[in-house]
Amino acid sequence: MTDITTEKARIGAPSAQPFINGFTEEGESLSPLNAAESKAPLAGEAVKRHSHGGGVGIPDSSRAGRLTSYKLADFKPLTGMEEDWRFTPLKRLRGLHTEVLGGAAPAVSITAPDSVRVETVGRDDRRIGSAAIPEDRVSANAWENFAEATVITVPSEVQVDGEVSVLLTGQGTEASAQHIVIVAEKFSKSVVVLDHQGTAVVSENVEILVEDGAQLTVISLQEWNDDAVHASSQQVKLGRDAKFKHIVVSLGGDLVRVTPSARFTAPGAEVELFGLYFADAGQHLEQRLFVDHAVANCKSNVLYKGALQGRNAHTVWVGDVLIRKEAEGTDTYEANRNLVLTDGARADSVPNLEIETGLIAGAGHASATGRFDDQHLFYLMARGIPEDVARRLVVRGFLNEIIQKINVPAIEERLTEAVERELAATNH
Template sequence: MTEMTEEKTAEKARIGAPSIPGLTEEGESLSPLEPAGQTSPLGGAASKAHSHGGGYGIPDSSRAGRLTSYRLEDFPAIRGTEEEWRFTPVKRLGGLQTAALDGAAPAVAVEGPEQVRVETVGRDDARIGSAGIPEDRVSANAWAHFTEATVVTVPAGAELADRVLVTVTGAGSAPAAQHVVVVAEQGSRAVVVLNHVGEAVVAENVEIVLEDGADLTVVSLQEWSDTSVHASSQQVKVGRDAHLKHIVVSLGGSLVRVTPTARFAAPGGEVELYGLYFADAGQHLEHRTYVDHAQPNCVSNVLYKGALQGKDARTVWVGDVLIQKQAEGTDSYEKNQNLVLTDGCRADSVPNLEIETGLIEGAGHASATGRFDDEHLFYLMARGIPEDVARRLVVRGFLNEIIQKIGVQGIEDHLTEAVERELEAGEN
């Protein structure tokens, strides 16, 4: 129901550009490309020593060779010109990149079936650092300053009928650090919801570990107060034949930056990364996804959708997919769509694809951004539907594709109501 613009281009080793007006919305996947460069395989549990590439990448690759380290001092000061920060209003980070994050960490409360194990552990717990290494200065700052972590474990073989709700409640405006670990043991099946509420200025590291054969859905809801600042690095390690569905929903907060990273630790894994965001006047909502195909015969699918309304509403989506040389049989696709509802908004959308082997099932990406379609609005109004109702129908239909991916009726209903409130706020 919208007029969209889309970009699809390919280069031998790297693909990436913002959306270009005048291209059609749908397109074919990119054809396999010739091999380029070499890689090293994904390791096991992450080493806690300083690392360039964290054992995952190679130093001459634009994405795989990006610095990763547990030490804050290894990351230079953020100037805003770096690739990973060029869209972020650094002055609005609330000191998360520079301050000692000694404010009170948000409170964590966990509700769920009795089989689920919930622990509060110290920094020396072996599970801390098992999913990944900090990839940017804010994440490293959170690592340097957290004092304890919440570990949520779904036991081996458990198939939970009810969701696990992890409520993270902000403790105020003092800069703070947060660390959460979610472990789905071998052959387990569960839905875990991370719901961020209240007021906070917080740098958060979330580690998600899927052991072999696990099937896990993780929903990260950002429903902060209007003044909150939240930077969340969410790193996933996917075991053999494991399946992850990861859904990010960002509605509240002044500045929210979520960076999901998924790495395959063994063949046969599947990752679905979905996202929904709705930016109002003055909000900055940024999402950067990264899928590292370092194992053969794995599948990834990324789909993020956003809506914007009001003066200076800003959204950013950057999608990176790396298909390493040894990742034969990979099947990967990523797509981002944005719907601009009013003047004064800006949506940046950058899909990137790096392919180092031609022996894959397929790989492609798409980016689409467009304004509200007045012709479709007229079509609905000509059939007796009031203008405000017609607008809501269009936006609701656009975003509902992501909401339906969750698969938990109560959460879907909650998000549908939240989108309705966003639309009502834009009409006032």
């Protein structure tokens, strides 16, 4: 009895046994598996269990329990009821989840400084699977069907001047699979731009390995034609003290679904995940990200901003951040902001933060979806600003925060112009 009283008086201090099942001194234990299996999903036992039916003892609601597998057969056919597909209009996937992806993949054309190694390799290359594992059926379908992969390597300690430009040009509407591997070797520093254009129906896997001490920025631009359908799983694995900046810009395409995942494998690493999207009438632009804090003392910062205009413009943002029990000292923040410019548009925003340890530096999430409404317009116009200028002023200012983070002047300029075009397109 005396012992228990003492323990109660020491709330917050480590205790030998929990008082309540499922609770520890850090609060509710969301994922009982983690005590035993303390590695990231790519690293062993946890994966194998997850691969066959969602893991053992992990609640469905936890991102840690999400099925991951290289095999398409492990993923059940989609019904649209799945947590990660519930916002996506499956009919508009044009077979990416059901067909054999045998169409011609978007043509890859790379402009890179000599110091960067560019290879086209077969399916058996050892680097394939080094940084990613499919997290959904469409990604697994691409993994099973891609014919060859493009591997971009920034060698150790090389600092690349200018950016590595990867132009991906769609080859038509036959469902296809694409695979890209980006390796930033130790202490290298570089910027890679994935520039998606043309018409395609493609499921794409992008594996990104950022080795110890390396700094890499990946900018993924989706400026597809109006009829394109694009699912892109972009997964990064970070070594010790690695720094990764990811910027997703989705403007064009009928349906674009980008699912970035970041996994920490050693302490001291840092990710910044930024996104910008602008949905017009009828467009579905979806982004679902996952930050897996599986080791101690890593940082993540997430900011996605979107604008919507026109009937049935639909955007989805889901941000899953998981701080595992061993990820002490984690510092993370995620935010999503949407600006709805007209009636008839819909923005879904779901920030999820799972925290399995209280010993962290900081964790926060925020989401706000606001209208550009008549009051804003009245205020600006009452200061002499014409309506079209007022609208542009607001949207440009809102999205500029992301554009400024790109730091590649040519692309910043291009995106600013693209946003202007979006605004002009519907007489705003």
